[in-house]
Amino acid sequence: MTPPGLSLLELRAVSHGYRQGGLLSRLLARPVLRNASLRIAPGECVALLGPTGSGKSTLGRLALGLERPWGGEILLDGVPLLDRRGRMPPATRRSIQAVFQDPHGATSPRLTAFQVVAEPLHVSRLEHTPLRQRVAALLEDVGLPATLMDRLAHRLSGGQLQRLCIARALAPGPRLVLLDEAVNSLDLENQMRVLALLRDLRRRNHVAYLFITHDLRLVRGFADRCYVMQDGQPIEVADPFGTGPVPPAMAALRAAILPARPGPRPLRTPPSGQRLPSSSPSPTRSVLAVEGD
Numbered sequence: 001m002t003p004p005g006l007s008l009l010e011l012r013a014v015s016h017g018y019r020q021g022g023l024l025s026r027l028l029a030r031p032v033l034r035n036a037s038l039r040i041a042p043g044e045c046v047a048l049l050g051p052t053g054s055g056k057s058t059l060g061r062l063a064l065g066l067e068r069p070w071g072g073e074i075l076l077d078g079v080p081l082l083d084r085r086g087r088m089p090p091a092t093r094r095s096i097q098a099v100f101q102d103p104h105g106a107t108s109p110r111l112t113a114f115q116v117v118a119e120p121l122h123v124s125r126l127e128h129t130p131l132r133q134r135v136a137a138l139l140e141d142v143g144l145p146a147t148l149m150d151r152l153a154h155r156l157s158g159g160q161l162q163r164l165c166i167a168r169a170l171a172p173g174p175r176l177v178l179l180d181e182a183v184n185s186l187d188l189e190n191q192m193r194v195l196a197l198l199r200d201l202r203r204r205n206h207v208a209y210l211f212i213t214h215d216l217r218l219v220r221g222f223a224d225r226c227y228v229m230q231d232g233q234p235i236e237v238a239d240p241f242g243t244g245p246v247p248p249a250m251a252a253l254r255a256a257i258l259p260a261r262p263g264p265r266p267l268r269t270p271p272s273g274q275r276l277p278s279s280s281p282s283p284t285r286s287v288l289a290v291e292g293d
């Protein structure tokens, strides 16, 4: 359940959608979020699950202040995220950072690893002297050697580049990081490593996460609380892995997971009076694990 006390980020009855364009755009506006409410406490990790197209990234863009909602309120520390003109104060902008699914799309091929991480320090006028030392420390925080600093970012491996994006997100000292499918482009081993890194960074920096994913398996052991998008609303699910009732959208996500260790093969019953040949596989032997998480 939502922890009591002050919220870091709060969405209150937010509605949003997209116009289809053209003269009839107002009439053809398509709602994506309807009366959507969600709360994140300081230092908390909240997962937002849902199938493709359910509005998770739309909610994420609103939380980053990239779009203005049609209705409702979005508050950071109880204060509206955007002012009346739709602008975000610089301190608020520093407080909320993001890591997206595709690290190649999120970084310029012309920049070195150093330049990628130093950029938000320049933008936020948070330059530390010496800057290279600060960037080296941020790289070390995400498990990258400082010797990679002068390499073009796109020459890093996918896992290294995503770590670099995490270092960039942490550079301005945010209080909330939006992780929008942030490990989905990685192979299973790198997913687990980056999730462990994010867990560790959260503990050390007391940063909160909004963890957007369509993969229920990634949430276990990572998120404190969990919402699932249903009919344009995030619905909080108290125990996504328990046996109790869950919203249909969550039941569908559960059903989409292949079992880590499929159950035993059905017992082949021999015709009456016959015995299974000794070379037959044991009826209780499991088939090979489909995935290794």
Ligand SMILES: Nc1ncnc2c1ncn2[C@@H]1O[C@H](COP(=O)(O)OP(=O)(O)OP(=O)(O)O)[C@@H](O)[C@H]1O
Binding pocket: 018, 019, 032, 050, 051, 052, 053, 054, 055, 056, 057, 058, 059, 214
């Ligand atoms: N800029 C846009 N203009 C028009 N429609 C949009 C825009 N962005 C998103 N949509 C539509 O809004 C709906 C929700 O999209 P959104 O990206 O928020 O879903 P999602 O749950 O994040 O999906 P996915 O898991 O595939 O990323 C989709 O039907 C999408 O086509």
